[in-house]
Amino acid sequence: MHTTQSPPLWGLYIHIPFCSELCHYCDFAKTARWDDATVAQYFSVLHQHLAEWLTHVAVPRGVRFTSLYFGGGTPGLFVREYETLFTMLAPYLMPDAEITLEANPKNLTPEALAGWQKLGINRVSVGVQTFEEKGLRFLTRDHTPAQLQSTLSLLPKAFSSYNLDLIYSWPGQSLEDWKRDLEAAVAFSPTHLSLYNLTYAPQTPIGRAHERKLIQSPEEESQAEFYEAAQSFLATKGYLQEEVSNWYRPGFAARHNALYWQDVPYIALGAGAWGYIPDGTPWGIRYQYPKGLRAFLSMPSPLFSGSALAQIQPDLVMETQRDGESWLLEYVGAALRSHYGVNLSLILEKPQRAFVPTPWVQQALDTGVLTLSDAQVLTLAPQEWFRETAWCGALLECFPPISSVIPRP
Numbered sequence: 001m002h003t004t005q006s007p008p009l010w011g012l013y014i015h016i017p018f019c020s021e022l023c024h025y026c027d028f029a030k031t032a033r034w035d036d037a038t039v040a041q042y043f044s045v046l047h048q049h050l051a052e053w054l055t056h057v058a059v060p061r062g063v064r065f066t067s068l069y070f071g072g073g074t075p076g077l078f079v080r081e082y083e084t085l086f087t088m089l090a091p092y093l094m095p096d097a098e099i100t101l102e103a104n105p106k107n108l109t110p111e112a113l114a115g116w117q118k119l120g121i122n123r124v125s126v127g128v129q130t131f132e133e134k135g136l137r138f139l140t141r142d143h144t145p146a147q148l149q150s151t152l153s154l155l156p157k158a159f160s161s162y163n164l165d166l167i168y169s170w171p172g173q174s175l176e177d178w179k180r181d182l183e184a185a186v187a188f189s190p191t192h193l194s195l196y197n198l199t200y201a202p203q204t205p206i207g208r209a210h211e212r213k214l215i216q217s218p219e220e221e222s223q224a225e226f227y228e229a230a231q232s233f234l235a236t237k238g239y240l241q242e243e244v245s246n247w248y249r250p251g252f253a254a255r256h257n258a259l260y261w262q263d264v265p266y267i268a269l270g271a272g273a274w275g276y277i278p279d280g281t282p283w284g285i286r287y288q289y290p291k292g293l294r295a296f297l298s299m300p301s302p303l304f305s306g307s308a309l310a311q312i313q314p315d316l317v318m319e320t321q322r323d324g325e326s327w328l329l330e331y332v333g334a335a336l337r338s339h340y341g342v343n344l345s346l347i348l349e350k351p352q353r354a355f356v357p358t359p360w361v362q363q364a365l366d367t368g369v370l371t372l373s374d375a376q377v378l379t380l381a382p383q384e385w386f387r388e389t390a391w392c393g394a395l396l397e398c399f400p401p402i403s404s405v406i407p408r409p
């Protein structure tokens with residue numbers, strides 16, 4: 001009898017670290033010091049690594065990609081540079097794959113938009129951050145409010161699916177400023193919105209200034225107010241919330257991000273990129289490329305010393321002592337703050353933990369803050385996603401090893 005099995009559907013992330021200027025809050029792998037030769041060398045290393053990932057991982061497992069995401073850095077600086085990657089990937093991309101490219105407002109020219117469309121990119125994600133002059137100055141963005149108006153208006157004509165990124169709770173931002181930002185963003189009818197609470201990463205200029213108390217972040221209460229303002233405003237505009245930082249119009253949930261929240265494998269390549277791939281254990285491998293451009297370009301080659309995935313260069317593997325505990329922490333942390341929720345069957349299957357609610361968690365179940373569906377999916381009410389760290393800690397106490405719960409015969 002002949003049976004057809006569906007291929008495993010994974011994601012693919014490709015990091016492009018080049019930027020025109022550096023923003024003072026940014027903690028991604030990025031550089032503003034580059035020239036055409038460096039870019040050519042970077043893409044050539046990407047081609048070589050992609051070939052290896054395809055040969056050693058995707059082909060043996062029959063993997064197809066349901067999403068391809070170009071993140072950065074500023075992938076929007078380039079168009080023709082992606083041609084070879086698309087040629088290499090053509091046999092592996094699902095026909096309806098979501099293909100996203102991150103861009104900055106200044107990259108949105110009619111020529112670039114047409115070029116991305118021609119390559120097969122079907123979703124653009126734009127780093128707006130704020131429409132307020134003082135906010136753009138604080139965040140050291142290289143665009144002006146006027147440039148935002150002219151460039152963003154090109155998007156709806158070119159793409160039917162596009163995301164705008166905004167940042168909230170920057171010092172000096174009032175709730176009124178934030179509401180104006182939300183109004184301004186929605187005026188461009190984005191199909192998706194990503195709203196991030198500003199963080200002060202230690203290695204960034206604003207992180208250091210924050211550490212030295214030169215700038216103050218708003219109180220946690222005000223940050224929560226900003227979050228709640230976004231929730232209620234976007235609900236009135238027909239947006240649904242899929243995660244603590246992500247909203248979408250019906251039909252436009254972000255497929256790539258959803259992989260991260262649902263324990264689906266994804267290959268990642270490029271400076272600083274991290275991926276998650278199966279290795280025969282229930283928790284898989286997490287790996288990360290070196291963050292610095294020079295370190296990435298001078299990585300020893302080849303990446304794999306044999307056909308087995310376990311032979312990936314050991315320097316790339318993030319946790320050598322990975323186990324059920326690390327998997328549980330990471331899965332509950334990501335799934336709990338999304339509308340997909342925490343799948344208890346998966347927890348029973350992978351680290352083999354049963355769900356035994358503590359009195360505190362039971363109370364949350366009784367009051368409806370947590371809900372447990374017939375399909376054994378535990379979902380946290382969206383207004384609580386903002387406090388995910390506290391909830392995650394409380395929930396992790398509810399998963400003792402199954403052997404300690406089921407009496408032995």
Ligand code: SF4
Binds near residue numbers: 073
């Ligand atoms: S926020 Fe974007 S544009 Fe700014 S430095 Fe970071 S990656 Fe580059």
